[in-house]
Amino acid sequence: xxxxxxxxxxxxxxxxxxxxxxxxxxxxxxxxxxxxxxxxxxxxxxxxxxxxxxxxxxxxxxxxxxxxxxxxxxxxxxxxxxxxxxxxxxxx
Amino acid sequence: xxxxxxxxxxxxxxxxxxxxxxxxxxxxxxxxxxxxxxxxxxxxxxxxxxxxxxxxxxxxxxxxxxxxxxxxxxxxxxxxxxxxxxxxxxxxxxxxxxxxxxxxxxxxxxxxxxxxxxxxxxxxxxxxxxxxxxxxxxxxxxxxxxxxxxxxxxxxxxxxxxxxxxx
Numbered sequence: 001x002x003x004x005x006x007x008x009x010x011x012x013x014x015x016x017x018x019x020x021x022x023x024x025x026x027x028x029x030x031x032x033x034x035x036x037x038x039x040x041x042x043x044x045x046x047x048x049x050x051x052x053x054x055x056x057x058x059x060x061x062x063x064x065x066x067x068x069x070x071x072x073x074x075x076x077x078x079x080x081x082x083x084x085x086x087x088x089x090x091x092x
Numbered sequence: 093x094x095x096x097x098x099x100x101x102x103x104x105x106x107x108x109x110x111x112x113x114x115x116x117x118x119x120x121x122x123x124x125x126x127x128x129x130x131x132x133x134x135x136x137x138x139x140x141x142x143x144x145x146x147x148x149x150x151x152x153x154x155x156x157x158x159x160x161x162x163x164x165x166x167x168x169x170x171x172x173x174x175x176x177x178x179x180x181x182x183x184x185x186x187x188x189x190x191x192x193x194x195x196x197x198x199x200x201x202x203x204x205x206x207x208x209x210x211x212x213x214x215x216x217x218x219x220x221x222x223x224x225x226x227x228x229x230x231x232x233x234x235x236x237x238x239x240x241x242x243x244x245x246x247x248x249x250x251x252x253x254x255x256x257x258x259x
Contacts, residue, residue: 001093001094005093006093006094007093009093009099010093010102013099013102013103013106014106017103017106017107017110018110021110021111021113021114024114025114025117025118028118028167029117029118029121029167032166032167033167034118034167034168034238037114037118041110041111041114045103045107048103048107049103052099052103053096053099053100053103054096055096
Protein backbone atom coordinates (compact mmCIF):
# COMPACT_ATOMS: atom_id res chain seq x y z
CA UNK A 1 0.00 0.00 0.00
CA UNK A 2 1.37 3.42 -0.83
CA UNK A 3 1.22 6.52 1.33
CA UNK A 4 -1.94 7.94 -0.17
CA UNK A 5 -3.55 4.54 0.17
CA UNK A 6 -2.66 4.34 3.83
CA UNK A 7 -4.20 7.70 4.56
CA UNK A 8 -7.31 6.67 2.66
CA UNK A 9 -7.64 3.38 4.47
CA UNK A 10 -7.41 5.05 7.88
CA UNK A 11 -10.09 7.60 7.01
CA UNK A 12 -12.37 4.98 5.48
CA UNK A 13 -12.09 2.75 8.53
CA UNK A 14 -12.89 5.52 11.00
CA UNK A 15 -15.78 6.94 9.01
CA UNK A 16 -17.34 3.52 8.39
CA UNK A 17 -17.21 2.56 12.05
CA UNK A 18 -18.56 5.89 13.28
CA UNK A 19 -21.42 5.82 10.79
CA UNK A 20 -22.37 2.25 11.62
CA UNK A 21 -22.26 3.13 15.33
CA UNK A 22 -24.52 6.15 14.90
CA UNK A 23 -26.91 4.17 12.71
CA UNK A 24 -26.98 1.34 15.24
CA UNK A 25 -27.91 3.64 18.11
CA UNK A 26 -30.50 5.57 16.09
CA UNK A 27 -32.30 2.52 14.71
CA UNK A 28 -32.32 0.64 17.98
CA UNK A 29 -33.54 3.65 19.96
CA UNK A 30 -36.45 3.96 17.56
CA UNK A 31 -37.30 0.26 17.61
CA UNK A 32 -36.54 -0.20 21.34
CA UNK A 33 -34.42 -3.23 20.59
CA UNK A 34 -30.97 -3.75 22.03
CA UNK A 35 -30.36 -6.70 19.73
CA UNK A 36 -30.76 -4.53 16.62
CA UNK A 37 -28.04 -2.22 17.85
CA UNK A 38 -25.56 -5.04 18.27
CA UNK A 39 -26.44 -6.58 14.92
CA UNK A 40 -26.12 -3.33 12.97
CA UNK A 41 -22.83 -2.47 14.61
CA UNK A 42 -21.44 -5.98 14.04
CA UNK A 43 -22.41 -5.69 10.40
CA UNK A 44 -20.62 -2.36 10.20
CA UNK A 45 -17.46 -3.86 11.72
CA UNK A 46 -17.50 -6.74 9.24
CA UNK A 47 -17.95 -4.31 6.34
CA UNK A 48 -15.07 -2.16 7.58
CA UNK A 49 -12.90 -5.25 7.88
CA UNK A 50 -13.63 -6.31 4.31
CA UNK A 51 -12.87 -2.87 2.92
CA UNK A 52 -9.79 -1.90 4.90
CA UNK A 53 -7.89 -5.06 5.77
CA UNK A 54 -6.98 -6.56 2.38
CA UNK A 55 -4.57 -4.68 0.16
CA UNK A 56 -7.02 -3.72 -2.57
CA UNK A 57 -5.57 -2.34 -5.84
CA UNK A 58 -7.21 1.06 -5.49
CA UNK A 59 -4.99 1.74 -2.50
CA UNK A 60 -2.00 1.63 -4.84
CA UNK A 61 -3.00 4.40 -7.23
CA UNK A 62 -0.13 6.68 -6.25
CA UNK A 63 2.90 4.41 -6.14
CA UNK A 64 6.24 5.79 -5.05
CA UNK A 65 8.65 6.72 -7.80
CA UNK A 66 11.92 5.00 -7.01
CA UNK A 67 15.04 6.31 -8.73
CA UNK A 68 16.56 4.36 -11.64
CA UNK A 69 19.57 2.19 -10.83
CA UNK A 70 21.67 4.22 -13.34
CA UNK A 71 21.19 7.30 -11.14
CA UNK A 72 22.68 5.38 -8.21
CA UNK A 73 25.84 4.50 -10.20
CA UNK A 74 26.58 8.18 -10.75
CA UNK A 75 26.83 8.69 -7.01
CA UNK A 76 28.89 5.81 -5.68
CA UNK A 77 28.82 4.83 -2.06
CA UNK A 78 31.69 6.24 -0.05
CA UNK A 79 34.43 3.63 0.63
CA UNK A 80 35.41 2.77 4.17
CA UNK A 81 39.18 3.52 4.41
CA UNK A 82 41.05 1.63 7.15
CA UNK A 83 43.35 4.03 9.05
CA UNK A 84 46.44 2.08 10.14
CA UNK A 85 46.50 -1.64 10.90
CA UNK A 86 44.72 -3.22 13.76
CA UNK A 87 46.56 -2.46 16.95
CA UNK A 88 46.38 -4.94 19.74
CA UNK A 89 45.15 -3.45 22.94
CA UNK A 90 47.79 -4.19 25.56
CA UNK A 91 47.21 -4.09 29.28
CA UNK A 92 49.65 -2.31 31.45
CA UNK B 93 -1.13 1.21 7.98
CA UNK B 94 1.53 -0.40 5.93
CA UNK B 95 0.86 -4.01 6.87
CA UNK B 96 -2.14 -6.22 7.50
CA UNK B 97 -1.30 -6.64 11.18
CA UNK B 98 -1.10 -2.89 11.66
CA UNK B 99 -4.47 -2.32 10.02
CA UNK B 100 -6.06 -5.20 11.89
CA UNK B 101 -4.85 -3.81 15.20
CA UNK B 102 -6.07 -0.31 14.39
CA UNK B 103 -9.47 -1.65 13.36
CA UNK B 104 -9.82 -3.74 16.50
CA UNK B 105 -8.97 -0.94 18.90
CA UNK B 106 -11.15 1.62 17.16
CA UNK B 107 -14.14 -0.71 16.92
CA UNK B 108 -13.95 -1.70 20.59
CA UNK B 109 -13.67 1.94 21.69
CA UNK B 110 -16.66 2.84 19.52
CA UNK B 111 -18.55 -0.09 21.06
CA UNK B 112 -17.92 1.34 24.52
CA UNK B 113 -19.46 4.66 23.44
CA UNK B 114 -22.38 2.89 21.81
CA UNK B 115 -23.16 0.99 25.00
CA UNK B 116 -22.98 4.13 27.12
CA UNK B 117 -25.85 5.71 25.21
CA UNK B 118 -28.69 3.34 26.18
CA UNK B 119 -27.52 3.49 29.76
CA UNK B 120 -27.64 7.28 29.64
CA UNK B 121 -31.09 7.29 28.05
CA UNK B 122 -32.43 5.25 30.97
CA UNK B 123 -32.18 8.36 33.11
CA UNK B 124 -35.00 9.97 31.18
CA UNK B 125 -37.44 7.09 31.34
CA UNK B 126 -40.71 7.71 33.16
CA UNK B 127 -41.09 5.26 36.00
CA UNK B 128 -44.16 4.85 38.18
CA UNK B 129 -44.29 1.44 39.78
CA UNK B 130 -46.95 0.55 42.35
CA UNK B 131 -47.39 -2.18 44.91
CA UNK B 132 -49.67 -3.31 47.70
CA UNK B 133 -49.17 -6.00 50.28
CA UNK B 134 -51.68 -7.54 52.63
CA UNK B 135 -50.99 -9.99 55.39
CA UNK B 136 -53.56 -12.71 55.01
CA UNK B 137 -52.63 -14.77 58.00
CA UNK B 138 -50.04 -15.21 60.67
CA UNK B 139 -49.46 -18.91 60.56
CA UNK B 140 -47.01 -19.36 63.41
CA UNK B 141 -45.47 -17.08 65.94
CA UNK B 142 -43.22 -18.75 68.44
CA UNK B 143 -39.97 -18.60 70.26
CA UNK B 144 -37.30 -20.96 69.03
CA UNK B 145 -35.36 -23.19 71.35
CA UNK B 146 -32.35 -20.83 71.20
CA UNK B 147 -34.43 -17.88 72.22
CA UNK B 148 -35.09 -16.08 68.92
CA UNK B 149 -38.59 -15.22 67.76
CA UNK B 150 -39.82 -16.71 64.54
CA UNK B 151 -42.87 -15.72 62.48
CA UNK B 152 -44.46 -17.43 59.53
CA UNK B 153 -46.83 -15.28 57.47
CA UNK B 154 -48.98 -15.61 54.40
CA UNK B 155 -48.71 -12.56 52.19
CA UNK B 156 -50.85 -11.27 49.33
CA UNK B 157 -48.56 -9.22 47.11
CA UNK B 158 -49.88 -7.12 44.22
CA UNK B 159 -47.39 -5.17 42.13
CA UNK B 160 -47.11 -3.40 38.80
CA UNK B 161 -43.47 -2.93 37.87
CA UNK B 162 -44.01 -2.71 34.13
CA UNK B 163 -42.88 0.91 33.81
CA UNK B 164 -39.41 -0.03 35.09
CA UNK B 165 -38.63 -1.96 31.91
CA UNK B 166 -36.78 -0.12 29.10
CA UNK B 167 -35.05 -1.49 26.01
CA UNK B 168 -31.88 -1.60 28.07
CA UNK B 169 -33.32 -3.74 30.88
CA UNK B 170 -32.20 -7.31 31.29
CA UNK B 171 -34.24 -8.19 34.37
CA UNK B 172 -35.69 -6.73 37.54
CA UNK B 173 -34.95 -8.28 40.91
CA UNK B 174 -37.64 -7.50 43.49
CA UNK B 175 -37.89 -8.51 47.12
CA UNK B 176 -40.13 -7.84 50.10
CA UNK B 177 -38.46 -7.03 53.41
CA UNK B 178 -39.92 -6.55 56.85
CA UNK B 179 -38.35 -3.56 58.58
CA UNK B 180 -38.60 -2.75 62.26
CA UNK B 181 -36.68 -1.30 65.17
CA UNK B 182 -35.44 -3.06 68.28
CA UNK B 183 -33.52 -1.86 71.32
CA UNK B 184 -30.43 -3.64 70.02
CA UNK B 185 -30.60 -2.51 66.35
CA UNK B 186 -32.00 0.74 65.01
CA UNK B 187 -32.99 -1.02 61.78
CA UNK B 188 -33.71 -4.66 61.15
CA UNK B 189 -34.44 -5.77 57.61
CA UNK B 190 -35.56 -9.33 57.07
CA UNK B 191 -36.09 -10.47 53.50
CA UNK B 192 -39.29 -12.48 53.23
CA UNK B 193 -39.77 -13.12 49.53
CA UNK B 194 -38.07 -12.34 46.24
CA UNK B 195 -38.52 -12.80 42.52
CA UNK B 196 -36.58 -12.31 39.32
CA UNK B 197 -38.72 -10.69 36.63
CA UNK B 198 -37.24 -11.40 33.20
CA UNK B 199 -39.52 -9.24 31.04
CA UNK B 200 -42.31 -6.71 30.99
CA UNK B 201 -45.12 -9.25 30.65
CA UNK B 202 -44.27 -10.84 34.01
CA UNK B 203 -43.92 -7.52 35.78
CA UNK B 204 -47.59 -7.09 36.71
CA UNK B 205 -48.61 -9.79 39.10
CA UNK B 206 -50.56 -10.81 42.16
CA UNK B 207 -49.33 -13.64 44.29
CA UNK B 208 -50.40 -15.20 47.55
CA UNK B 209 -47.62 -17.02 49.27
CA UNK B 210 -46.13 -17.82 52.60
CA UNK B 211 -42.80 -16.20 53.24
CA UNK B 212 -40.04 -17.76 51.17
CA UNK B 213 -37.35 -17.04 53.74
CA UNK B 214 -37.68 -17.41 57.47
CA UNK B 215 -38.57 -14.37 59.49
CA UNK B 216 -36.34 -14.76 62.55
CA UNK B 217 -35.50 -11.98 64.94
CA UNK B 218 -32.22 -11.46 66.75
CA UNK B 219 -33.74 -11.89 70.15
CA UNK B 220 -37.34 -11.95 71.27
CA UNK B 221 -38.64 -8.49 70.45
CA UNK B 222 -41.42 -9.28 68.04
CA UNK B 223 -44.45 -9.49 70.30
CA UNK B 224 -46.71 -6.57 69.46
CA UNK B 225 -44.06 -5.17 67.12
CA UNK B 226 -45.05 -2.68 64.44
CA UNK B 227 -43.17 -3.08 61.18
CA UNK B 228 -43.03 -1.84 57.59
CA UNK B 229 -43.18 -4.09 54.59
CA UNK B 230 -40.96 -2.62 51.90
CA UNK B 231 -40.85 -3.73 48.28
CA UNK B 232 -37.31 -3.16 46.99
CA UNK B 233 -36.32 -3.57 43.37
CA UNK B 234 -33.08 -3.57 41.43
CA UNK B 235 -33.29 -2.81 37.71
CA UNK B 236 -30.43 -4.68 36.07
CA UNK B 237 -29.50 -3.20 32.69
CA UNK B 238 -28.02 -4.84 29.64
CA UNK B 239 -25.24 -2.26 29.76
CA UNK B 240 -24.52 0.40 32.33
CA UNK B 241 -25.53 1.28 35.86
CA UNK B 242 -27.98 -0.68 37.98
CA UNK B 243 -30.70 1.35 39.70
CA UNK B 244 -32.42 0.39 42.92
CA UNK B 245 -35.44 1.89 44.63
CA UNK B 246 -38.24 0.89 46.97
CA UNK B 247 -41.82 1.46 48.15
CA UNK B 248 -42.34 1.55 51.90
CA UNK B 249 -45.67 0.34 53.24
CA UNK B 250 -46.00 1.04 56.93
CA UNK B 251 -48.57 0.00 59.44
CA UNK B 252 -48.30 -3.74 59.92
CA UNK B 253 -48.03 -5.29 63.34
CA UNK B 254 -47.60 -8.63 65.01
CA UNK B 255 -49.85 -10.00 67.77
CA UNK B 256 -49.00 -9.41 71.40
CA UNK B 257 -48.71 -13.07 72.29
CA UNK B 258 -47.22 -16.19 70.76
CA UNK B 259 -49.47 -18.57 68.84
